[in-house]
Amino acid sequence: MNQSPTVPSWGQTVSVRRCDRWSIHHRLQELNIPCACPADGTLRVDVNHALALLLVRSAVRQFSTSRQEGIDWLERCWQTQVTCVANS
Template sequence: MKSFSSEIESNHLVEVNWADRWQVYQRLKELDIPCTCTANQPLKVEIGSPMTAVQLWSVIQRLTASRQDQILTLECCWKIANNSSNF
């Protein structure tokens, strides 16, 4: 059986709209997340930590989620941040 750490260190193919793939790749490179994007091939991302997985999710959400969904997510984050500062 593989350990969790060995599973998250492997490369993963990421299904991204071909039109958005280059933007996702560029943003991941800016975040220093190891990835490759070659012609006519899927985007490959090395997910080495839970933080990397969240960053990948965030980058993809930014391009694919509706404006309303992004607003709701941001409002939820603000509420959580405000509630945690009251403790």
């Protein structure tokens, strides 16, 4: 099968809006997560561990949710009470 030289053969394709993919790409580069924006309009990300997966999710969420959704999520976080048992 012939692959286009502009599309990386590595990583996973992340579904994001085309208008957001370069911003997400830039943020992932800041986080040292290998990624590419090939000419086909996709965003390719190389995720090899759980922390990278969480960072990708966070970066995508930052650009894909509305301001109000972000505010609602933060308010839920602030209202959640978590008891730390590590110091018991």
